[in-house]
Amino acid sequence: MNELQNLSLNKLKMETPNKCDENIQKLKELFPQIVSEDKIDFDILKQLLSDTIVEADDERYRLDWVGKKASLLKANTPINKTLRPCEEESVDFENTKNLYIEGDNFEVLKILSESYLGKIKMIYIDPPYNTGKDFVYRDNFTQSKEEFESEIGLRDEEGNKLFRNTDSNGRFHSDWLSMMYERLLVSRDLLKDDGVILISIGDDEIDNLRKVCTQVYGENNFIAQLVWNCSTGGGIRPKHFSITHEYILVYSKNKNKLDELNATLSKEAVKQYKLSDDKGLYREKDFVFKNISTNINQKYEIKCPNGDIVKPKNGYIYRFIKETFIEAVNNDLVVFKKTNNGPLINLDGSQANWNIYIKKYLGDGKGSPVTSLPRDLVGIYNNGTSAVQNLFENKRVFENVKSVELIVYLIEIFLTNKNDTILDFFSGSSTTAHAVMQLNAQDGGNRKFIMVQLPELTDEKSEAYKAGYKTIAEIGKERIRRVGKKILGSEALASPKDGTKVPFPLDIGFRVLKVDTTNFKEVYYHPNKISQEQLEMFTTNIKEDRDDLDLLFGVMIDLGIELSLKITPKIIDDKKLYLVENSELIACFEDDITTKVIEEILAIKPYQVVLKDGCFANDNDKINAMQKLSTITTVSVI
Template sequence: MEKMRMESVDMTAQNIDKIAALFPICITETMGENGKPKRAVNFELLKQMLSDEVIGGDEAYEFTWVGKKAAIVEANKPIRKTLRPCKEESVNWDSTENLYIEGDNLEVLKLLQESYLGKVKMIYIDPPYNTGKDSFIYPDNYMMDNESYEEGVGLFDEDDLRLFAENNDSNPRFHSDWCSMIYSRLTLARNLLSDNGVLLISIDDNEIENLRKISNEIFGEQNLVNCFIWNCSTAGGIRPKFASKTHEYILCYAKRKENLSMFFAPLSADAKKMYTQQDAKGLYRDKDFIFKNKSTNINQKYLIECPDGEMVRPKDGYIYRFIRERFDEALCDGMVTFKKTSTGPLVTESGEQAHWNIYIKKYLGDAMGAPSTLIPKEMMSIYNVGTQCVQTLFDDTRVFENVKPVDVITYLINMVADKDSIILDFFSGSATTAHAVMQLNAEAGGKRRFIMVQLPEPCDEKSEAYKTGYSTICEIGKERIRRAAKKIAEEYPSASFDGGFRVFKLDDSNMKDVYYSPAEYDQGMLSGLESNIKEDRTDLDLLFGCLLEWGLPLSERMTVFQIDGVDVHVYGMDAEEYRGCKDGMFFYEDNIQMIDNQLYTPPPPPHTHTRVPLLACFADRVPESVIRGIAGMKPLCAVFRDSCFQDSPAKINVTEVFKLLAPDTRVKVI
């Protein structure tokens, strides 16, 4: 029972809560007047978070390095970039909802901030481990050379004498570069997670300590879910001097831990096949489904019907291991055991001793509830299985080394993500995550979607990949998705899964410099600048540039139709839907609009559509008939080239047309 506060609200504490919700990395601890620690705000760090320039002063936060403030600035700094669609390298462009994006992941994450803000359920990344042998290439402007690092940490005194001896084996700059690289990316990644979203990061001993500290700052230490341990290799091969390293870590953080439901790690497809082929004896044991706990959570104190019809519930002081929905799943999967007893912790509806107890089957250490932090070997393969998988897909050519096995990612997806989740991997590598998403959709059903982001890092000219014709890692990743989709379709001929992907490539802005700084151009220079859009940009380039700015997903259906011979792009409707509209007619809700203003009686529901999110026309000249046709369809948004209107009166006329026909439509020009 809670006591009444009997005092006014602590406004300071409330304000700290608000700051913590927006900037968890700015919350620290200090010693209170009573000698006990209390929460406080690191105002220096908060000022840096709200500034687009590096603020002077000593960097003396609890965990810091030279370049930390610059990493914060870099994460918050806007960029003039765009994502250009590449249909020729895509698969099933018109129907797929998967994305493959080539480019520096820091800049790509910035571009995705509005379109995917709070929409990603799971982020998995396998960043460079910083072993000293990695050749990761990320063109961030805060990456330091020796001179800038030594200047930052005061390595030399006023007489240019070295203050301490250089130690190559533990060069702190080695860690500083890596910390800066990961810090800004995790800062941006957190924004993309849904409120019940989860981040999973593979890492080894080289940076596990730094990564955990960085993640604690960005996500808040209270949102650490767990650190899982994966048996990544055997102890074979050359014996080390001290101990064989056979494990790696998978750090798991939640956006808001209080919003997470119980994690669940079901059996892999291979394990299920094994159980159908072998005697199940010895492969599982029964685990208590009810246990002592004084929780008042009614979601874990419900009635269950036993085999003879008796309705049972936990005694006072006990709860079930799962909520009702999870129990029903276990029951359907045949993982529930009912056993007769006269002394169990269950009672009937009336409170009398029940005649049953309930157990959950536990296979090979796979708890039917929260998974173990030490992941059973039977649930995940080791590295050489992942590498062999890719080698087999590429006709026995070893195009990629140290590949995560597919079942590592499927295990994690099963554990944390729903069947319709968006799953992001911005260190895509050979695209194991994309392979895992398709595999899981085919095996277990669902419409999980992936977003892969990968820097087009060149392949070593001596590598098998380069000799086979793959010049960049991106080429390997895209080809792996194509081949994996084909293989999965052959293995699961009746399964329905999305084996396609839309390719986008990071590039400079679609707009010329005059668009951003018109004051720097005089009248004599304007004759060659009739259009502020770069000459090599297509209508599709411009359309996706608009989607990024307006916060619309890049995977929606779209098509093109014509009004008086002028192309109009429709976002949110595919060609088949459009063809279902007679004479280029769009209809939605109860309002019917015709492009040619002729009377038309629409078909009855269910052919009714909601309002079109976006219509775009990028023709050099747009006649008034086209303007009226677009306005008559009442889209939520409409966009045109600025140069398509002959003069200012023409622009004013467009505004008046939309005021008359579509007053709620947002109209913009680029």
């Protein structure tokens, strides 16, 4: 009877599939943000499919705030900005696979959305916690002249600005939520199917953030709410509690695709492995443990070394079923020990003289991660502060720095493929880049980073400003340069500045890219109204201050090509060609392209070719070239 009860048979439905359920399932997979209490939120779906704000006022369980739909709309609306490379601020521009992108992260994420679609394994962000003192970026913020003058310099050319989000702001939470929501929506698309996002956050917004993440990632993709014990207390005595921890929320893009997670064991945990044999250090774990379950599969009879047959007392069960136990015996993982007060009994019900243990080997020192992060491995804020001070002649150029150990620990859990990329789009002083380079140096990995940071001005009274860093982005870049030098133990970095072009054994370089307006002139005049002067302007639609590399990166963004790919210039017939790694692209922005250039392109057979509009001397040349090229590749013009 018991065995029958344990059998769970699959009952045939004997009816055709419910298409409605299937469709709902498909929609949920496509748009996790439309699911609320396991139902489709049609308002959100309508908003996702509309390019204007959709009104709705029905009641349902969901987090709403002022500006939510506008954010959804904004996340879906294209922008026409570009990224311009800055070779002089980069390190090893030619060979590096790392990126440092300066600009508002929403714009950066939108710009990267094709080139890095589904390519990022791990996103780590440490956004402003909305403590009432943070600067938050808001679009088209309107304010009085006095306010503007007092915060001058914090506004970008389109009037978007960083403003101090104080709790006297009537939209204190709404503004922050909108800022986060639109960035989370756009960044989700960059994640691989088995990708994860980790978000540091404090008490102020943990509740709201978790609800927003549920909307963006779906309830099923919640992985954990980690606790980082980031401080030891102290400081000015608060009236109530001294807060010594904060959180890291972890969500996956698709939990089913995420592999088993392993973390480095804490020193405390390692200390438990006191025994050793020829297979290494191990500890003995109870095989019989307290549990009121009556499952007979974990209550079978076992023969001990002296022939006694034992079984668990009432209220106890075994850790594994019989088959697994036999396997453990065969692998020499079972230890019998004599005792007269253990949890086993003989068949006649008397106290058994044995207890059973299972050997757990330390192995590579990894185990299942725990949600309360081990302090001895992840450090506290003070460690982060000293790491930066050590790099910057003991100056405190950045406040609230995460500890390098914390990020290394998290990377080791989630970036198990040592070639994967991590994105940090609130990168501050570049702790994440520091952690990536340090870990790669330790374990020979080849992990790559993409840092994004607003060129937020430093306070004139700050140590950073006095030390010459006018923006946080300058601090972030300089930190990576210094960490690189420190890791290599060499002052002689190969950068385009000193002319050395030898690739490093370890990638300590980074390509700097900066958000800017489009490379193209915006000219929308009625033909009748065009003056002679404007006509001359049309001879080139490219802005005068843009060079070939600007155009090349603009083209790579447009075609969805990764911006870290190696670029090799080649001169053919006095014309400069840009060959992008893996034959992804050949671009040439020259006039009067010759037959030799076309032959070179034909020989390489790139996936894409981009030329300048009007680059052929005459129509015949153009027809000939296009006929040949279109047989092997896709040709576009700018």
